Amino acid sequence: MAGTKRKGTGNERPSTSKRAKSAVATTKVTTATTAAKNSSVPAAASVPGPSSGKNTVAVLPANKPERFSPELPSPFTGKFDLYATQLEFLQSEYLSKGATAPNYKAVFEKILFYQAKPDFTLRCALIADPVDPTESVGVISCSQFINPISDEELKPIHILDGKTKPSVKFGASESAHASTVGAGVGYEAKVELDVNGEGCGCGMISSGKGIFKMRKVWADEHGKELFEGYVSLKVVYGPTLRRKRFGTGASYSVTFWAVRALKKNGEEVGIDAGSGTYMSSGVSSGSYDDLGIYDLDLDDEDDEDDDYTSGRFGRGGYVDGDEDEDDDDDDEFY
Numbered sequence: 346m347a348g349t350k351r352k353g354t355g356n357e358r359p360s361t362s363k364r365a366k367s368a369v370a371t372t373k374v375t376t377a378t379t380a381a382k383n384s385s386v387p388a389a390a391s392v393p394g395p396s397s398g399k400n401t402v403a404v405l406p407a408n409k410p411e412r413f414s415p416e417l418p419s420p421f422t423g424k425f426d427l428y429a430t431q432l433e434f435l436q437s438e439y440l441s442k443g444a445t446a447p448n449y450k451a452v453f454e455k456i457l458f459y460q461a462k463p464d465f466t467l468r469c470a471l472i473a474d475p476v477d478p479t480e481s482v483g484v485i486s487c488s489q490f491i492n493p494i495s496d497e498e499l500k501p502i503h504i505l506d507g508k509t510k511p512s513v514k515f516g517a518s519e520s521a522h523a524s525t526v527g528a529g530v531g532y533e534a535k536v537e538l539d540v541n542g543e544g545c546g547c548g549m550i551s552s553g554k555g556i557f558k559m560r561k562v563w564a565d566e567h568g569k570e571l572f573e574g575y576v577s578l579k580v581v582y583g584p585t586l587r588r589k590r591f592g593t594g595a596s597y598s599v600t601f602w603a604v605r606a607l608k609k610n611g612e613e614v615g616i617d618a619g620s621g622t623y624m625s626s627g628v629s630s631g632s633y634d635d636l637g638i639y640d641l642d643l644d645d646e647d648d649e650d651d652d653y654t655s656g657r658f659g660r661g662g663y664v665d666g667d668e669d670e671d672d673d674d675d676d677e678f679y
Contacts, residue, residue, distance in 0.1 A: 415530040415561055419509040420473045420481035424606035424615035425572070426460050427467040429599050430521040440522060447522060449563030453571040456604050463614075466601060467576070469557075470618035471507060481507040483618040485536065485557065487599070490578055493591050497544030502578065503623045504557055507534030513558055519575035521600055531560035536578055537625055548583040552626070555579055559603065572603040 428435060438451040459465070471483035483504040490499045513531030520526045538545065538553025559574035577598040582591055606615040 417509045417530055417532055417559075417561055419479055420471075421507065421509050421532045421559070422471045422473055422481050422483075424470045424613040424618070425468065425603045426456075426463070426465040426606055426615070427469060427574070427576075427599075427601040427603045428456055428459070429466045429601055430573075431600075432466075435602065447524065447562075449571050450565070452602055453563060453569060453604065456571075456602060460604060460607060463607070467599065468606075468616045469504065469603075470616050471504060472618040472621055474507075475621045479508075481532075481534075482621045482623070483507070484616055485576060486616055487597075490538075490553075490580075490597055492544040492549055492586075493595070494549070494586060494589060495544065499538055499542070499544045499550065499553060499580065501542050501619065501623075502536060502538050502553070503619070505535045505537055505623070505625060507532060507557070513560060515558065515560065515573075515575065518598070519558065519600060521573055521602065525562070525573065529560060531558060533558050535625075536576065537623075538578065538580065539623065540626065548585040550586075551581040551583045553578055553580040555597075570605060573601070574603055575600050 430436070430439075435452055435455060438455045439447050439449075441448065441451075467485060467487040469483060469485040471481045474480040474482045481504075484500075485502050485504055486498070486500055487502075488498055490502065491497060492499060509530070509532050511530055512528045513533045514528040515526060515531070517523065517526050534557045536553075536555040536557050538550065540550050540552060544550070555576065555578035557574070557576045559572050561570055562573045563571040575598070577596070579594065579596045581594045587593060606613040608614065
């Protein structure tokens with residue numbers, strides 16, 4: 346599946362510092378087969394793809410991180426800054442040379458440095474569902490979920506039906522490292538793009554749906570927390586983009602680490618979670634899978650990706666009607 350987009354506290358863009366741009370470029374399309382041939386990222390920076398089977402992922406020795414705290418409240422709420430796990434400056438902290446267990450505290454402290462700039466890959470905000478207070482709803486944003494013809498950010502992207510569960514599965518493609526593959530306490534929700542929002546008008550976008558997962562992987566006695574998660578968004582293009590030979594859609598996915606938003610005057614800084622009253626548009630008669638392209642079981646094993654441009658944390662070129670890729674179209678994507 347594929348990529349992400351950006352977002353700030355409103356319409357602002359993340360910092361465009363040289364380091365930030367370099368970091369984003371590093372995560373560009375390191376696992377996208379359609380763009381890897383043109384990537385300048387060293388092979389070592391690539392993130393492993395999904396495992397071919399449940400028992401084929403190597404598990405590192407069971408050296409525990411400094412503290413592991415999987416508990417999550419219900420409803421799970423708050424504002425968060427998210428950082429792609431493919432960022433090299435985080436990977437080096439997460440599992441340094443010779444280490445046999447992740448160093449979550451080091452990742453947390455490195456993230457705080459960039460959060461203060463502020464730099465981030467995505468942002469999300471969750472509030473209690475006004476209809477069912479045991480669930481949460483909200484919004485997620487990323488500047489790399491875009492309309493390919495205008496480069497406008499696709500937004501708002503809503504988080505729906507979010508639940509804290511005793512067992513949420515994180516597969517190989519959804520985890521930061523092979524040692525963290527598995528199921529446990531977590532948060533799981535659906536993701537849906539409001540096609541009446543920015544970047545989607547004039548028949549550009551027909552639908553956009555995906556999944557969102559988070560789990561707490563570290564906490565200390567002072568309340569500091571580090572989360573790991575995964576988000577995907579599958580976008581179906583409308584007639585306008587199809588006629589202009591942008592293909593039938595794009596698929597995005599990102600594994601990330603997340604920290605709670607900074608506070609200013611006691612209030613969390615970040616995007617607005619909205620009112621929580623957004624109603625799912627569904628896909629033709631309200632079904633999430635009428636077109637056979639969405640993964641209702643949230644197991645991420647949908648096989649209908651052939652018609653979609655794709656890339657982990659990015660997209661891999663455009664797809665013509667004859668499925669040839671125009672790599673030049675992606676040169677200015679980041």
